[in-house]
Amino acid sequence: xxxxxxxxxxxxxxxxxxxxxxLGLSYSKILFLFSIIIYIYLILKKRINKDIFKxxxxxxxxxxxxxxxxxxxxxxxxxxxxxKKIILSNFFEILRVIEYYTILTNYYILLSDKKSFKYFNISxxxxxxxxxxxxxxxxxxxxGLNELYVKFIAPTQFDTLVNGYxxxxxxxxxxxxxxxxxxxxxxxxxxxxxxxxxxxxxxxxLYLMFTFGVYLASSRTSYLSLILGSGMLIIFHYFxxxxxxxxxxxxxxFLILLLQIILFFxxxxxxxxxxxxxxxxxxxVSWQERxxxxxxxxxxLNDSDDNEAIIDDTEENISSQKExxxxxxxxxxxxxxxxxxxxxxxxxxxxxIFFNYGILGxxxxxxLFILPIVSIIKKSSFDYGLYGSLVLSSxxxxxxxxxxxxxxxxSILCILIAxxxxxxxxxxxxxxxSKNK
Numbered sequence: 481x482x483x484x485x486x487x488x489x490x491x492x493x494x495x496x497x498x499x500x501x502x503l504g505l506s507y508s509k510i511l512f513l514f515s516i517i518i519y520i521y522l523i524l525k526k527r528i529n530k531d532i533f534k535x536x537x538x539x540x541x542x543x544x545x546x547x548x549x550x551x552x553x554x555x556x557x558x559x560x561x562x563x564k565k566i567i568l569s570n571f572f573e574i575l576r577v578i579e580y581y582t583i584l585t586n587y588y589i590l591l592s593d594k595k596s597f598k599y600f601n602i603s604x605x606x607x608x609x610x611x612x613x614x615x616x617x618x619x620x621x622x623x624g625l626n627e628l629y630v631k632f633i634a635p636t637q638f639d640t641l642v643n644g645y646x647x648x649x650x651x652x653x654x655x656x657x658x659x660x661x662x663x664x665x666x667x668x669x670x671x672x673x674x675x676x677x678x679x680x681x682x683x684x685x686l687y688l689m690f691t692f693g694v695y696l697a698s699s700r701t702s703y704l705s706l707i708l709g710s711g712m713l714i715i716f717h718y719f720x721x722x723x724x725x726x727x728x729x730x731x732x733x734f735l736i737l738l739l740q741i742i743l744f745f746x747x748x749x750x751x752x753x754x755x756x757x758x759x760x761x762x763x764x765v766s767w768q769e770r771x772x773x774x775x776x777x778x779x780x781l782n783d784s785d786d787n788e789a790i791i792d793d794t795e796e797n798i799s800s801q802k803e804x805x806x807x808x809x810x811x812x813x814x815x816x817x818x819x820x821x822x823x824x825x826x827x828x829x830x831x832x833i834f835f836n837y838g839i840l841g842x843x844x845x846x847x848l849f850i851l852p853i854v855s856i857i858k859k860s861s862f863d864y865g866l867y868g869s870l871v872l873s874s875x876x877x878x879x880x881x882x883x884x885x886x887x888x889x890x891s892i893l894c895i896l897i898a899x900x901x902x903x904x905x906x907x908x909x910x911x912x913x914s915k916n917k
């Protein structure tokens with residue numbers, strides 16, 4: 481039963497179209513309901529109990545989720561009181577935290593032995609390969625499949641994937657090229673992790689394939705997240721202040737760097753043209769538009785304060801406006817799901833979190849990932865190499881796109897973090913013995 485649940489869970493998270501919305505059922509709602517059902521099932525089976533907190537790293541990330549839950553709840557409630565309006569959709573953001581925590585907990589419990597880990601890896605890799613194949617067929621519109629289904633999976637991308645469009649960007653079953661790019665990026669980082677742990681070349685081949693998947697998506701941010709995440713993974717796993725440690729880091733790091741350079745410069749321009757614009761990013765229109773949008777956001781904060789002061793410049797009202805400004809800086813404007821306070825789309829998710837939940841929201845979100853690192857000081861065993869690479873890559877991605885507000889990507893992040901917490905089941909004795917020698 482355990483292995484069946486893992487396979488079904490993987491299929492739901494990794495294969496269900498993210499833009500699905502049928503009869504009021506969305507991807508996030510289906511995932512939330514399924515996660516709660518599995519969570520209750522594990523409680524009834526007495527697999528979720530107080531003993532899971534004996535693992536200090538899981539205990540600390542649970543504290544981080546609780547801090548985030550309280551921060552979002554407080555911001556949402558206070559803003560509802562100040563606005564004198566209760567918007568139910570705003571309160572759904574509180575459920576998002578519960579959804580992610582149950583996914584992390586469920587996978588942490590389900591992946592408790594090597595057999596379960598094997599079933600997870602097989603289904604995880606097969607699903608990613610399936611999406612990779614779909615993306616390749618889609619990129620070249622082989623058999624004219626794009627006209628048949630892309631409009632339903634990714635209506636906003638339809639025009640760029642049909643009629644011989646010059647610069648296609650694959651979306652697979654994900655629905656958005658940037659999201660598909662990060663989907664492949666997470667998969668590639670995990671394959672590199674498995675290659676390091678097992679020394680099997682199959683995982684290195686899969687790493688390169690999923691890297692190519694990022695090229696098919698033409699997502700620059702996903703590519704940077706992959707490269708820097710891969711670098712951190714290699715450093716954490718190989719580097720030691722010894723001659724052997726430095727040599728191993730250099731050899732493996734040089735191999736991966738060489739393979740990435742070969743891909744970067746040898747792939748035809750149809751695949752790599754957009755990724756290569758990273759070398760001249762300051763002259764890219766889309767990048768400048770993002771920078772301008774971020775600047776406009778900060779300018780709008782100052783302008784709104786000035787306008788309020790002009791309308792009523794009595795000492796009492798100026799004092800009140802300053803207090804509101806300080807409170808907003810601390811707790812933000814709430815989820816603002818109906819966009820009543822900010823009408824534009826946030827490219828930078830760090831700014832979105834700041835706008836919604838203030839500086840406390842930013843600190844709560846960062847603490848979610850920083851707190852588990854405290855367990856290293858407490859001598860808790862977990863794979864901080866995989867964990868650190870995942871956190872770094874997701875933080876980079878958030879500079880221009882969304883991770884936390886994307887149920888698919890954050891769910892994958894939770895899954896791989898759960899694996900990093902279960903260091904023993906992902907431990908390959910053969911490679912570890914050779915390292916110790």
